[in-house]
Amino acid sequence: MAHVITRPCCNDASCVSVCPVNCIHPTPDEPEFFTAEMLFIDPETCIDCGACIDECPVEAILPDDQLEERDEPYLQINADYYKDHDVEGGLVPPKKGPQLPEGELHVAVIGAGPAAFYAAEELVRKQQVKVDMFDRLPTPYGLVRAGVAPDHAPTKGVEKTFASTAAKRNFTYFLNVEVGKHITHAELVDRYHAVIYAVGAATDKRLGIEGEDLAGSIPATEFVAWYNGHPDYADLDVDLTGERAVVIGNGNVALDVARILVSDPDELAKTDIADHALAALRESKVTEVVLLARRGVAQAAYTNSEFLALGDVDGVDVVIDAEELALDPATESALDDDTLDSTIATKIRLAREFAERPPTDGNRRIVFRFLVSPMEATGDSAIERLTVVRNAYADGTERVAVTPTDERFELETGLVLRAIGYRGVPVIDLPFDEVRGVVPNTEGRVQASADGDVVAGLYVTGWIKRGATGGIGMNRVCGQQTAEAVLRDHVDGVLAAPQTSRDDVADLVADRGARRIDLDGWKAIDAAEKSAGKSGGRRRVKFVSITEFETAAGMEPVQ
Template identity: 80%
Template sequence: MAHVITRPCCNDASCVSVCPVNCIHPTPDEPEFFTAEMLFIDPETCIDCGACIDECPVEAIIPDDQLEERDEPYLQINADYYNDHDVEGGLVPPKKSPQLPDKPLHVAIVGAGPAAFYAAEELVRKQQVSVDMFDRLPTPYGLVRAGVAPDHAATKGVEAGFAAVAAKKNFSYFLNVEVGKHITQDELAERYHAVIYAVGAPTDKRLGVEGEDLPNSLPATEFVAWYNGHPDYVNLSVDLSAERAVVVGNGNVALDVARILVSDPDELAGTDIADHALAALRDSKITEVVVLARRGVAQAAYTNSEFLALGDVDGVDVVIDPDELVLDPATESAYDDGTLDSTITTKIRLAREFAERPATPGNRRIVFRFLASPVAITGGNGVETLTCVRNTYADATGPSAAVTPTGETFDIDAGLVLRAIGYRGVPVTDLPFDEGHGVVPNAAGRVQAAADGDVISGLYVAGWIKRGATGGIGRNRLCGQETAESVIADFVAGTLPEPTISREGVADLVADRGAHRIDLAGWKRIDQAERTAGKTGGRRRVKLVDITALEAAAQSEPA
């Protein structure tokens, strides 16, 4: 019997370190780890010890004899990886911890998402390091709370690890405290040896087409935040009265929003979707979502696991015209002779299988369109039509094949257009910013005055603001750890600036400026209130989405 990694895989690689036979790849030390859709277990090497199952934070690893029918394709997906990847046995030796100076190290982390927590996790292992985590929202966990789709509850299992970090005695929350408003960067620098910004990439990329700002032409980033109950987007105007929506882009976020739009609201009612979004979806008239991809199926940005999972949504057909599945010459040649990378081979195979499935009368539909780009959005008081141009391959370079417009256009009637073409970082007050890449320039997390410029002592970044909006939870783990290691290395080297003011007065400082700080006890009260409210309806939690209500819950006495 072997174990199999399935859809919820978060790529955080905690399973890799506990495997005694090195049967899980790619490992963080292998180049492909940074672009891998998920991790894979070699069925020929696995010894069924169960260590990885115990370690996995999202319950993605299952013995092959316990797979549900919907997960059986992962047997082949895991095995296929090892058809074209040579791996070496033996575990990577653990890193030797540096000897720290015999004095305290105080670190402030701005942001409370995955990268922030992975940096904190590395730091609080050392008892002499104190970490204070700041976030402007009353709740932690960033995109794990406000970005992961509500019907992907298993993925949110990483929160248990974050909670364990927050429970450490040398960790403190400063939630509901906005850096730049309640405390400045200079004031943090005066009170902490190091300040790590892990503020993510909060805005969306734009299409740059006429009509993009019409009502009901929205960024998927805002739509996701709306249905996940982010306080900033509770009142987002979303009109679901048309029968068709179009999602521009074909990454996992595009698949998430398409799936949510056509899922049975009764199924969503068992999740932690925001109540206002659930009510709107119950009244929705949308029966078809078109997912529009600029390039071909071989270049699709979604992961195979998320694409495969669409076939399991009750009452929904995945519709693909076989004529849309055109491959560029290089990919087609490699596919035919069996030399194509297994991940892309699987992507093509799954799409062709979906294309062969018969439609079910009365089902809602997710329709994939490839090699097409939007050129204009038109309508009177809102979106009515999306005009697209057909693309063709401009070269034959396989996975990175470029496309060019043909001049042939077509219209799609739709009442809602969501652009899901990527997140982008925004400038952070008092920090350098690279506009071209949407990041703070840095070297291994150390903030630089400019790209390739001098390092600014005591300032660091982690996560998407550090490297751009690429990679998920697993990549953020390595990213956060790298930044934490840079902080520790600079502490050992004696290059960190010494605080000139005690950090003990930070709570009073932010309170004087109007912050209603929420600490660990306050967050636990919010968490308990949401979970208690969820029990009545058999839900994971019922999210509080109003700042005032969240603040009140944080102060309430337990029942």
């Protein structure tokens, strides 16, 4: 979102001095300042910090999505100033995108998660770029809504940034519309200059062990979606009747899963956790969650902040056996020499501190087991126990590797959650790298072949582009890179003109049974969920069925 200076501008230039990116001109140091009728904000450079709004004495500066009709011309007035004024950056050099040729650029974005929005945010800065965003779900924001743990509400604040992008006049929602069902890939290609797939990594990695598919063995991806109210997983069968659950993996998702399983339901009731999950957790018999890590503590995948926060969960002990905190030789040597990376050194220190904490009678437990791997899950009709092997560091390898020993033990459990990573799935009509689980690409441009030739007009961003690594910050960089590739290709004349107008898309998907939800529909859903949560002091109470979403959006029930 950019800001716009409107008619009341008094030219006192108080806004200029507080702008961290020097995007307001002319400044008092520039010759035109004394003759200019007003000041202008560069929409390409503005970073939406809001400092100028707070400083303006006459309230002349507004976010561009809050302009009244009478002030809409100032969008173009501000932008036009920078067509023939080349200004230098201040504290942070202004970022100028390529100057686009005349005419509109139509872009379809498939997916509505963070990477999709960051690409869209970059694109809609240009008024002539029209972005249509498609998602099969009736709600936007992807894993921010369905992946971020409900007790991590501050992380979800990024939704405000996404909402600002969606409020742009050159942005349109096609929620509750499934590409491949309601509109085909070929039809998108015919109607848009560029198509960006931001479909994420929709499934989990597998363990490859016997008994992995027994009842009670669940991907963490599904469990997370279940407690976050994803419509596809509202009816997931989660057995919480046993006292012990086992989580395989030790990344942040594994920590989230463990924390939710042993947190006080009364505390979770203050969050936006799905009601069906909250009800199940209130009846849960789980008092211990064991996390299995294949390698040592120095190689743990979780972040220090998430690990440390476990110690603040009321009524929960973090349990670590000090003997399992053995380090590989290289790490041990670097730690002794005080040359070890500070993040890893902190990880080791925190684990050792947890290992020294005495347990508290009656507390629930999160138990970390390092240098162990699952070997086999067994049970009659459902999982009853997990056989685990102890690992040892392998010799003579550059990368820290482990090898199984002869020592094995069993864990009695009725619930095993595998949290060893997400994985992308093939996208219809796009090439796919089965090994990496991504669409082959060069800086977001889809590759047609292994030799690097790209398919003009087709792009990817996010986890389907680079693999399931990195969070919101990485997705911002990733989305921006893909958007810049689209804009550069348009400038270079790479993109073919659409064969058909995009004006028929709404009718086309409706004819095929899509009950499309637009921006107004999503706002109605959002307001209804927040209203439902207000009385209970919750952020929102989530709808979990498509019918509920459609009703909240103002649609008539399907007859």
